[in-house]
Amino acid sequence: MSTELLVHEDRLFPSDPGVRALARDLYAGVRDLPLISPHGHTNPAWFAENEAFPDPATLFIQPDHYLFRMLYSQGYRLEDLGIPRLDGGAVETDTRKIWRIFADNYFLFRGTPSRMWFDHALSFVFGIDKGLSPETADEIYDTVEEKLAKPEFRPRALFDRFNIEVIATTEPPNDDLRHHDAIKASDWGGRVITAFRPDPVVDPEFAGFADNVGKLGALTGENTRTWPGYLAALRQRRAYFMERGATSTDHGHPSALTADLSKADCEVLFAKVLTRDHTAAEAEIFRAQMLTEMAAMSLDDGLVLQIHPGSLRNHNKTLFETFGRDMGADIPMQTDYVNALKPLLDRFGNEPGLSIILFTLDETAYSRELATLAGHYPTVKLGPAWWFYDSPEGMLRYRRAVTETAGFYNTVGFNDDTRAFLSIPARHDVARRIDCRFLAELVAEHRLGEAEAAEVAHDLAYRLAKSAYKL
Amino acid sequence: MSTELLVHEDRLFPSDPGVRALARDLYAGVRDLPLISPHGHTNPAWFAENEAFPDPATLFIQPDHYLFRMLYSQGYRLEDLGIPRLDGGAVETDTRKIWRIFADNYFLFRGTPSRMWFDHALSFVFGIDKGLSPETADEIYDTVEEKLAKPEFRPRALFDRFNIEVIATTEPPNDDLRHHDAIKASDWGGRVITAFRPDPVVDPEFAGFADNVGKLGALTGENTRTWPGYLAALRQRRAYFMERGATSTDHGHPSALTADLSKADCEVLFAKVLTRDHTAAEAEIFRAQMLTEMAAMSLDDGLVLQIHPGSLRNHNKTLFETFGRDMGADIPMQTDYVNALKPLLDRFGNEPGLSIILFTLDETAYSRELATLAGHYPTVKLGPAWWFYDSPEGMLRYRRAVTETAGFYNTVGFNDDTRAFLSIPARHDVARRIDCRFLAELVAEHRLGEAEAAEVAHDLAYRLAKSAYKL
Amino acid sequence: MSTELLVHEDRLFPSDPGVRALARDLYAGVRDLPLISPHGHTNPAWFAENEAFPDPATLFIQPDHYLFRMLYSQGYRLEDLGIPRLDGGAVETDTRKIWRIFADNYFLFRGTPSRMWFDHALSFVFGIDKGLSPETADEIYDTVEEKLAKPEFRPRALFDRFNIEVIATTEPPNDDLRHHDAIKASDWGGRVITAFRPDPVVDPEFAGFADNVGKLGALTGENTRTWPGYLAALRQRRAYFMERGATSTDHGHPSALTADLSKADCEVLFAKVLTRDHTAAEAEIFRAQMLTEMAAMSLDDGLVLQIHPGSLRNHNKTLFETFGRDMGADIPMQTDYVNALKPLLDRFGNEPGLSIILFTLDETAYSRELATLAGHYPTVKLGPAWWFYDSPEGMLRYRRAVTETAGFYNTVGFNDDTRAFLSIPARHDVARRIDCRFLAELVAEHRLGEAEAAEVAHDLAYRLAKSAYKL
Known part of the structure; x- marks a missing residue:
């Protein structure tokens, strides 16, 4: 990209x-x-x-049914994305791992508005000019996490x-x-x-x-x-x-x-x-x-x-x-x-x-x-x-x-x-x-x-x- | 315009x-x-x-449900537009007043075919090259009225x-x-x-x-x-x-x-x-x-x-x-x-x-x-x-x-x-x-x-x- | 064309x-x-x-309901196009005659995908660069028929x-x-x-x-x-x-x-x-x-x-x-x-x-x-x-x-x-x-x-x- x-x-x-x-x-x-x-x-x-x-995954992915429905449609379990089960059963809690699933599958969003909104937020809100991909996943996670801790991101x-x-x-x-x-x-x-x-x-x-x-x-x-x-x-x-x-x-x-x-x-x-x-x-x-x-x-x-x-x-x-x-x-x-x-x-x-x-x-x-x-x-x-x-x-x-x-x-x-x-x-x-x-x-x-x-x-x-x- | x-x-x-x-x-x-x-x-x-x-308002507005439905949708009463009531109740008879309501609200028709047809009629039939607006309402009314009286507009x-x-x-x-x-x-x-x-x-x-x-x-x-x-x-x-x-x-x-x-x-x-x-x-x-x-x-x-x-x-x-x-x-x-x-x-x-x-x-x-x-x-x-x-x-x-x-x-x-x-x-x-x-x-x-x-x-x-x- | x-x-x-x-x-x-x-x-x-x-008409027209539905919609009988009746009743058997009906009415397909597919087949499969028309009907029929007999068209x-x-x-x-x-x-x-x-x-x-x-x-x-x-x-x-x-x-x-x-x-x-x-x-x-x-x-x-x-x-x-x-x-x-x-x-x-x-x-x-x-x-x-x-x-x-x-x-x-x-x-x-x-x-x-x-x-x-x- x-x-x-x-x-x-x-x-x-x-x-x-x-x-x-x-x-x-x-x-x-x-x-x-x-x-x-x-x-x-x-x-x-x-x-x-x-x-x-909170952290990038909890902020971006878990509340956004546009994002996790697409991952679900391609075979990911909601548990893998950290979505809480009603029965309190185990779900993924490693938010960086969840973020990587998202990054690995970011190509799925080509042509969708979610892609446009997410890119805009990265760029406009966080000043990030790299697209999300498996290669940039960790770097972007770190940058977003660091910025979210600052007062101007409250x-x-x-x-x-x-x-x-x-x-x-x-x-x-x-x-x-x-x-x-x-x-x-x-x-x-x-x-x-x-x-x-x-x-x-x-x-x-x-x-x-x-x-x-x-x-x-x-x-x-x-x-x-x-x-x-x-x-x-x-x-x-x-x-x-x-x-x-x-x-x-x-x-x-x-x-x-x-x-x-x-x-x-x-x-x-x-x-x-x-x-x-x-x-x-x-x-x-x-x-x-x-x-x-x-x-x-x-x-x-x-x-x-x-x-x-x-x-x-x-x-x-x-x-x-x-x-x-x-x-x-x-x-x-x-x-x-x-x-x-x-x-x-x-x-x-x-x-x-x-x-x-x-x-x-x-x-x-x-x-x-x-x-x-x-x-x-x-x-x-x-x-x-x-x-x-x-x-x-x-x-x-x-x-x-x-x-x-x-x-x-x-x-x-x-x-x-x-x-x-x-x-x-x-x-x-x-x-x-x-x-x-x-x-x-x-x-x-x-x-x-x-x-x-x-x-x-x-x-x-x-x-x-x-x-x-x-x- | x-x-x-x-x-x-x-x-x-x-x-x-x-x-x-x-x-x-x-x-x-x-x-x-x-x-x-x-x-x-x-x-x-x-x-x-x-x-x-007849006069411009009676000719253009009263028989055209495309026109008066739009005015009605924005709160004008049909009585204000001179549309006759079945019970014979009072309706506006001042056709110039009706025409002015139309002119004041002509912006509502932006992007509609009515706008295109009306502009075309003004220009093609009456030779008027000004768009209808509150400022031009009276002048256009007069021109149309005058022309309608001529044999070549029968x-x-x-x-x-x-x-x-x-x-x-x-x-x-x-x-x-x-x-x-x-x-x-x-x-x-x-x-x-x-x-x-x-x-x-x-x-x-x-x-x-x-x-x-x-x-x-x-x-x-x-x-x-x-x-x-x-x-x-x-x-x-x-x-x-x-x-x-x-x-x-x-x-x-x-x-x-x-x-x-x-x-x-x-x-x-x-x-x-x-x-x-x-x-x-x-x-x-x-x-x-x-x-x-x-x-x-x-x-x-x-x-x-x-x-x-x-x-x-x-x-x-x-x-x-x-x-x-x-x-x-x-x-x-x-x-x-x-x-x-x-x-x-x-x-x-x-x-x-x-x-x-x-x-x-x-x-x-x-x-x-x-x-x-x-x-x-x-x-x-x-x-x-x-x-x-x-x-x-x-x-x-x-x-x-x-x-x-x-x-x-x-x-x-x-x-x-x-x-x-x-x-x-x-x-x-x-x-x-x-x-x-x-x-x-x-x-x-x-x-x-x-x-x-x-x-x-x-x-x-x-x-x-x-x-x-x-x- | x-x-x-x-x-x-x-x-x-x-x-x-x-x-x-x-x-x-x-x-x-x-x-x-x-x-x-x-x-x-x-x-x-x-x-x-x-x-x-088989011959061009039998190959192109009779099995293709896209083609004969259009001809039917304009008044041709399916019998005229050689489509077999269930009762074995008489239908046209002169395939060149059927082909000419198609050619005479080829203008009906303007703007349709059938037109595009047919032209592509003529050109790509048979190397014909003339469009089908009443004038070219026989020539195209002959060329296609001749090629279909060759091994490389099996x-x-x-x-x-x-x-x-x-x-x-x-x-x-x-x-x-x-x-x-x-x-x-x-x-x-x-x-x-x-x-x-x-x-x-x-x-x-x-x-x-x-x-x-x-x-x-x-x-x-x-x-x-x-x-x-x-x-x-x-x-x-x-x-x-x-x-x-x-x-x-x-x-x-x-x-x-x-x-x-x-x-x-x-x-x-x-x-x-x-x-x-x-x-x-x-x-x-x-x-x-x-x-x-x-x-x-x-x-x-x-x-x-x-x-x-x-x-x-x-x-x-x-x-x-x-x-x-x-x-x-x-x-x-x-x-x-x-x-x-x-x-x-x-x-x-x-x-x-x-x-x-x-x-x-x-x-x-x-x-x-x-x-x-x-x-x-x-x-x-x-x-x-x-x-x-x-x-x-x-x-x-x-x-x-x-x-x-x-x-x-x-x-x-x-x-x-x-x-x-x-x-x-x-x-x-x-x-x-x-x-x-x-x-x-x-x-x-x-x-x-x-x-x-x-x-x-x-x-x-x-x-x-x-x-x-x-x-």
């Missing part, structure tokens, strides 16, 4: 010299804008406690250096948000807000659902064994989250189904799911109803409602039983929006002040259902290319499929949506480059003026995320 | 200089060919009466200037086609033909279905309360339409489902739908059967059968109740063809003389089902990229997905499919440019010879539409 | 001069690598008997000249594989292996299923009227095929459905399908169970399991009744993998040593389901773009959709998958060119180093097919 590749100045720009020059110009206007990160999964404890990050210092204007974490309703309180109480000025992710208390198939609802009652003083008490408790927690900066809720359901049941039906269904006396179909309807309830609450409190549907979580049964959730075995499914969202939209689709941001793992929905919904309903906006599609090709397909019907202004800018803190600058940089590339192509083909394109580039990189998420 | 953008000579061509030169050459060979418009929704009264068009003059060789309108079976008769009787030579769109009398869920069937009986002297009488009446109206130039029928069903029921079953089903004693599933089967009946009639009379399936019409309940149909809230759905068309194709799929043109709003069907069906069945051809996909990216995706399996000669050239008369030259121009661009890429990559490409370009721009629609 | 087009040295490379130069360099490194053909449908009798191929000579290192044919379990034995016993060194395609004995809807299972019993001495005897017979035949070089099995089911029934349920179901006392749904479940049984056997004997789902075979009823299977009327359907494969993967998805290669005719599954499954499960790899997508655009879409999630190393190189022997060099050449083009684009956009790209190009053209298929 040639070292200059790690962060080539023109990476991701079109190869045609004329279009590349346009892309460069547009990018120059947005590359140094602050990062708005309205949806993600970083750990607020990092910023509250500001401890040094979470808050990196946050500042990354030029993050605001970042949202994601917490469940029963979280006490103590880290957010600690950050606020500290003398550090970084803006870290929470987001309200109620899956554990609104999804009857979430592990421990009934217990979670019980704790929600204990926490709020509401009787969450009744439907009205349950809703009141949720409302109370939303307010609690809003006091810690939350501007949005997030919903990770298997589908985008919504429902609009009568209060009587809701009460019957709630009693069933609380006592686990429900079918899979009833669990689905309950989640569907809860999306509509969340929209109703958003009408009152103004939280932006995000729907992230379409993943069949924990597809690998053995892995789930051995290691638990989020082990890189979530597989997207066909996802319907046009029928699924109708009950919610029939009730609230035209309400001024309500804002719903839709995401998808089914790219076929972009031009067919999502751009058409976002291009019509005042309440609906379209989130950026998500998860497997948070990638150069994914983002290009997104803009090409969406723009002609929804325009740019029914989209909401970029989400990094990650727990891999060190990849955040790289991810925003990829989005800015790809958007500038797309715009440069429009300019080169005389579909957009250059001054307009510069304005749109700024909107996509900064303004739209701020306004869509009320930041 | 730079003024030169409005109609740059090289718009939509590839940016690579070599390929652009090839595209230019191919385009030069087709740019001035007459326009064949075999399917669309212009109002025949325009050409019959040849009155001046419908017939524009028709001639647009170089339209033939245009088809679309009418329901109970229409008396008086405007077509008037055009024929006039001294004007423009060729305006009708097309037979029987949805109001073959779709049990169409508003007023039973009444419409009753009127069909009155109009034809057939007893449309019986299945044979109903079919005979339809046959009679098809003949009436053919006398007014019709060469095609058109069917806008929710799905592409076809059926092949026994006569006895048809009679039972017809009785049900006529008395509204049917389920939604029975309505769907009735429509399905009627596609097959229409194919049977086409075998006799030669009308080309067009199927436009896959839109969930009037998705926005409140808007539908307040303003009626066609308010920009039609959302595409997943659409199956392979199973849906089998009953019809099992019966008629190999009949010489029958011609079925398929359209889709589900782009995933292009390469999977539509190109494979059109590349095999002698009765099946594939219509152009439709509706939301009547756009540069949409057309490119279409050619790239379809050509390798169906070739060029199982497609039928371009349809403008619009009621926005002033956008017709722009739409054909976009199609010609994109087809030439696609062909130029094939030539540049040595997949097609240049002389062959020129022949194909001519076929796509002119010949195929004439032959596929028997014009 | 300009003659230089037939095999332009730069065909399929990107038009940008810089990227084209990169593509050329990468291609130069792989163009002369031996061909690995791990899955296809050539006739082993050709290589066993080494007889001269199957073995062409095999050697094509630089085929190994080719797999496909046979049903009851085949005696005598041709493979004859090849092995001959003094010719070409490596022709078989592959085990059990559809006729595992698909209850395959013509003659029960008879086939009976013959399987007779052949193996097992009692195939019992479930254990049936499985034992299949195991025995797999061993028989492995002795003739087989390294893989292949399964052409309508869907990718798998099942994991109890032994008791299997016995009941087997009794039903054997006596034709089954519903369509039960036939589907039986096929689903048999995929899982085949995976179980693969765990023992190491055969690689290929799944080719998603085609609605013989869609054209009349054609099927008149001419039989494989008449160009197989139409792809929407295909689910994420739910369909779960039963099999729940049981065997993490087994070291098992290898499953997935194919699709539903391109929407690439990024959504297939890259995500292959990028996680150690047992799952992704086969190349298949059938209608074995084409330049199809392969580009494949790489663009798949690589970012699955990388290159969860794919398996190229399959020609053809019975058109003379097209094999062309098909591999297209794949190599398109892969080099894709890689050149990554290099030009600084997403991959040039040396790395060269290594990947070699892997895609040669190494991956050998390792994935254990060749």
Whole structure:
């Protein structure tokens, strides 16, 4: 691997010299804008406690299911990568050994975004200009380890250096948000807000659902064994989250189904799911109803409602039983929006002040259902290319499929949506480059003026995320 | 916005200089060919009466759901845009005020085909070289208004200037086609033909279905309360339409489902739908059967059968109740063809003389089902990229997905499919440019010879539409 | 058609001069690598008997459903092309006349891969540099006919000249594989292996299923009227095929459905399908169970399991009744993998040593389901773009959709998958060119180093097919 590749100045720009020059110009206007990160999964404890990050393997590999899923696909056991087993069984603890497995197999990531993010982090964060390989594994391990011990590599210092204007974490309703309180109480000025992710208390198939609802009652003083008490408790927690900066809720359901049941039906269904006396179909309807309830609450409190549907979580049964959730075995499914969202939209689709941001793992929905919904309903906006599609090709397909019907202004800018803190600058940089590339192509083909394109580039990189998420 | 953008000579061509030169050459060979418009929704009264068009807002904005859906998506009320309410409630009547809303928000259309069509109309039809913006709004309004009052901006003059060789309108079976008769009787030579769109009398869920069937009986002297009488009446109206130039029928069903029921079953089903004693599933089967009946009639009379399936019409309940149909809230759905068309194709799929043109709003069907069906069945051809996909990216995706399996000669050239008369030259121009661009890429990559490409370009721009629609 | 087009040295490379130069360099490194053909449908009798191929029409047109489906779609009768009717009715026997129909309509293939393969065969195999047209039809017919009579155009000579290192044919379990034995016993060194395609004995809807299972019993001495005897017979035949070089099995089911029934349920179901006392749904479940049984056997004997789902075979009823299977009327359907494969993967998805290669005719599954499954499960790899997508655009879409999630190393190189022997060099050449083009684009956009790209190009053209298929 040639070292200059790690962060080539023109990476991701079109190869045609004329279009590349346009892309460069547009990018120059947005590359140094602050990062708005309205949806993600970083750990607020990092910023509250500001401890040094652990060793390179524990920092990079173990929390990143993009990385270990690829190694797993080629026959490595998760135990070999130090992923903890639920039964506490033995796993590799020699982090340098784990790092070498990664380095030996780094070629597997050719052509993937993980490769780009990792190279960018090495270069941008650690000043390393050599690519990872079996030959450089130890040297890079040592350099990263040494730097991580320094004060300027602690979470808050990196946050500042990354030029993050605001970042949202994601917490469940029963979280006490103590880290957010600690950050606020500290003398550090970084803006870290929470987001309200109620899956554990609104999804009857979430592990421990009934217990979670019980704790929600204990926490709020509401009787969450009744439907009205349950809703009141949720409302109370939303307010609690809003006091810690939350501007949005997030919903990770298997589908985008919504429902609009009568209060009587809701009460019957709630009693069933609380006592686990429900079918899979009833669990689905309950989640569907809860999306509509969340929209109703958003009408009152103004939280932006995000729907992230379409993943069949924990597809690998053995892995789930051995290691638990989020082990890189979530597989997207066909996802319907046009029928699924109708009950919610029939009730609230035209309400001024309500804002719903839709995401998808089914790219076929972009031009067919999502751009058409976002291009019509005042309440609906379209989130950026998500998860497997948070990638150069994914983002290009997104803009090409969406723009002609929804325009740019029914989209909401970029989400990094990650727990891999060190990849955040790289991810925003990829989005800015790809958007500038797309715009440069429009300019080169005389579909957009250059001054307009510069304005749109700024909107996509900064303004739209701020306004869509009320930041 | 730079003024030169409005109609740059090289718009939509590839940016690579070599390929652009090839595209230019191919385009030069087709740019001035007459326009064949075999399917669309212009109002025949325009050409019959040849009155001046109304003011700019009423001309451009109010009939164009592409335009007002975007404004609606950003929070404007349809009342503010002068769209009439069903209850006769107050709406904005100051057309200059409506125009200013449009101008203030014209940036929303960046990257959309509406922007391209509108700019083209300003420049090509009205000779305006400034882009619409808050600053130019009044000046452009005045210029357009002034020109619309002149004889050379009346419908017939524009028709001639647009170089339209033939245009088809679309009418329901109970229409008396008086405007077509008037055009024929006039001294004007423009060729305006009708097309037979029987949805109001073959779709049990169409508003007023039973009444419409009753009127069909009155109009034809057939007893449309019986299945044979109903079919005979339809046959009679098809003949009436053919006398007014019709060469095609058109069917806008929710799905592409076809059926092949026994006569006895048809009679039972017809009785049900006529008395509204049917389920939604029975309505769907009735429509399905009627596609097959229409194919049977086409075998006799030669009308080309067009199927436009896959839109969930009037998705926005409140808007539908307040303003009626066609308010920009039609959302595409997943659409199956392979199973849906089998009953019809099992019966008629190999009949010489029958011609079925398929359209889709589900782009995933292009390469999977539509190109494979059109590349095999002698009765099946594939219509152009439709509706939301009547756009540069949409057309490119279409050619790239379809050509390798169906070739060029199982497609039928371009349809403008619009009621926005002033956008017709722009739409054909976009199609010609994109087809030439696609062909130029094939030539540049040595997949097609240049002389062959020129022949194909001519076929796509002119010949195929004439032959596929028997014009 | 300009003659230089037939095999332009730069065909399929990107038009940008810089990227084209990169593509050329990468291609130069792989163009002369031996061909690995791990899955296809050539006739082993050709290589066993080494007889001269028949006349041009019989060689090129009649066995190639890509060619005659296009002619059929434009109104030619299959009888006119010499395709034998099941009833023995009269068909055209004048092969020169058939050839002229093809030549007259050769323009229909513009933009299709058939055109590219045919031109390549004319030029590369027969040294003809004129394109086929009405004017050149007879001359080309004569030249091809004359050459086919020469020794150096016999199957073995062409095999050697094509630089085929190994080719797999496909046979049903009851085949005696005598041709493979004859090849092995001959003094010719070409490596022709078989592959085990059990559809006729595992698909209850395959013509003659029960008879086939009976013959399987007779052949193996097992009692195939019992479930254990049936499985034992299949195991025995797999061993028989492995002795003739087989390294893989292949399964052409309508869907990718798998099942994991109890032994008791299997016995009941087997009794039903054997006596034709089954519903369509039960036939589907039986096929689903048999995929899982085949995976179980693969765990023992190491055969690689290929799944080719998603085609609605013989869609054209009349054609099927008149001419039989494989008449160009197989139409792809929407295909689910994420739910369909779960039963099999729940049981065997993490087994070291098992290898499953997935194919699709539903391109929407690439990024959504297939890259995500292959990028996680150690047992799952992704086969190349298949059938209608074995084409330049199809392969580009494949790489663009798949690589970012699955990388290159969860794919398996190229399959020609053809019975058109003379097209094999062309098909591999297209794949190599398109892969080099894709890689050149990554290099030009600084997403991959040039040396790395060269290594990947070699892997895609040669190494991956050998390792994935254990060749």
